[in-house]
Amino acid sequence: MAYTVPKLKDFSPAALDKAAEKLLAALDKEAAEVKTESDWKIFRDRWLARKNGILTQVNGGWLKAAPRDAKREVGLRVNELKGRVETTVGLTVRKGEPARDIAKAKQWLGDEVAEGNRLDITLPGVRRALGAEHPVIKTMNEMVGVFRNLGYSVQEGPEIETDYYNFESLNFPPNHPARDMQDTLFIANQESKLLRERLLLRTHTSPVQIRTMEEMKPPIRIVIPGKVHRNDPPDASHSPMFHQIEGLAVDTNITFGDLKGTLDHAMKAFFGSSVKTSFRPSFFPFTEPSAEMMVSCFICGGSGRRGSEPCRPCKQTGWIEILGCGMVDPNVFEFVKENGYDSRKVSGFAFGMGPDRIALLKYGVDDLQLFFQNDVRFLRQFA
Numbered sequence: 001m002a003y004t005v006p007k008l009k010d011f012s013p014a015a016l017d018k019a020a021e022k023l024l025a026a027l028d029k030e031a032a033e034v035k036t037e038s039d040w041k042i043f044r045d046r047w048l049a050r051k052n053g054i055l056t057q058v059n060g061g062w063l064k065a066a067p068r069d070a071k072r073e074v075g076l077r078v079n080e081l082k083g084r085v086e087t088t089v090g091l092t093v094r095k096g097e098p099a100r101d102i103a104k105a106k107q108w109l110g111d112e113v114a115e116g117n118r119l120d121i122t123l124p125g126v127r128r129a130l131g132a133e134h135p136v137i138k139t140m141n142e143m144v145g146v147f148r149n150l151g152y153s154v155q156e157g158p159e160i161e162t163d164y165y166n167f168e169s170l171n172f173p174p175n176h177p178a179r180d181m182q183d184t185l186f187i188a189n190q191e192s193k194l195l196r197e198r199l200l201l202r203t204h205t206s207p208v209q210i211r212t213m214e215e216m217k218p219p220i221r222i223v224i225p226g227k228v229h230r231n232d233p234p235d236a237s238h239s240p241m242f243h244q245i246e247g248l249a250v251d252t253n254i255t256f257g258d259l260k261g262t263l264d265h266a267m268k269a270f271f272g273s274s275v276k277t278s279f280r281p282s283f284f285p286f287t288e289p290s291a292e293m294m295v296s297c298f299i300c301g302g303s304g305r306r307g308s309e310p311c312r313p314c315k316q317t318g319w320i321e322i323l324g325c326g327m328v329d330p331n332v333f334e335f336v337k338e339n340g341y342d343s344r345k346v347s348g349f350a351f352g353m354g355p356d357r358i359a360l361l362k363y364g365v366d367d368l369q370l371f372f373q374n375d376v377r378f379l380r381q382f383a
């Protein structure tokens with residue numbers, strides 16, 4: 001005899017269990033009898049139809065009829081039944097053909113479970129091994145976090161870049177000797193294009209300065225983490241692919257004092273409040289004046305020695321070079337002046353640092369290649 005939904009009088013947990021058991025047994029029996037697509041439609045409507053389907057009857061006959069103090073308990077069970085019925089209907093197949101609702105079943109259950117004839121919801125789920133952050137990415141995230149706390153937002157840009165963004169708009173004129181220092185990897189067969197349109201692998205994250213200023217009016221405060229490429233053969237301290245974190249702040253009245261204060265704070269937040277910073281003059285085409293910033297060696301505390309041994313990371317100087325920086329050159333603003341960057345009204349500072357080297361020092365790793373060989377035995381140590 002076909003199953004009918006009983007009207008409940010007893011709402012005790014034991015009685016509810018019994019009623020649920022009967023309903024599920026009927027569900028399984030009917031599911032097993034589905035052979036054709038039209039069988040399946042009838043089966044589906046019998047159980048799920050809004051108007052007078054079995055679930056609707058359960059809702060009315062059990063949940064609505066339940067006395068107030070049993071409502072919660074009944075509600076929980078009805079919800080569970082609802083899930084079981086919907087899943088079974090979704091997964092029930094015509095002989096030899098997947099259920100029409102397989103897409104929905106996958107959505108509910110994930111690909112692994114929604115296969116085959118039936119669902120056994122007592123099977124354990126698929127456990128995926130937890131990964132961990134790579135030490136370089138972890139270092140980048142921490143550094144970016146320091147600047148986020150200062151109100152900086154994060155920008156990204158393409159790794160395949162045009163000559164215009166990588167060089168020209170950063171005040172490297174064509175044939176300027178500063179281009180030589182960058183050991184650029186060019187994309188082949190670009191000679192027929194105008195120089196500024198030729199493609200290359202970006203040698204630094206600085207092109208994202210221009211890209212951002214084209215999009216966002218001042219004031220801006222951004223950090224730009226990313227991969228960069230140079231034609232450097234791999235060794236213990238070089239890699240043709242490495243990472244940079246760029247920073248850029250533009251507003252009215254930004255001074256070199258702001259640059260120093262910001263970077264000094266960032267280094268203390270990152271390495272610990274006892275580190276000191278020191279600036280010495282340098283040159284970059286896109287900043288004027290330019291500087292290199294050193295931090296006091298966080299390995300030896302600036303003494304240059306570790307006990308009776310010389311400190312190797314800082315080469316006994318007590319200082320470690322961390323980044324290049326400077327005030328944005330007015331020639332750079334010229335390229336974006338239409339977007340509000342009038343060098344008579346705004347000024348800014350920029351910096352760029354190498355998180356790979358910072359991670360090497362921080363974790364006491366002596367070979368940069370270890371970061372990129374992806375040997376799990378090495379990487380696991382940082383998890």
Ligand code: PHE
Nearest residue numbers: 204206284324325350351352
């Ligand atoms: N882009 C420079 C480099 O890769 C670093 C830098 C960034 C210097 C921003 C000054 C300002 O060497």
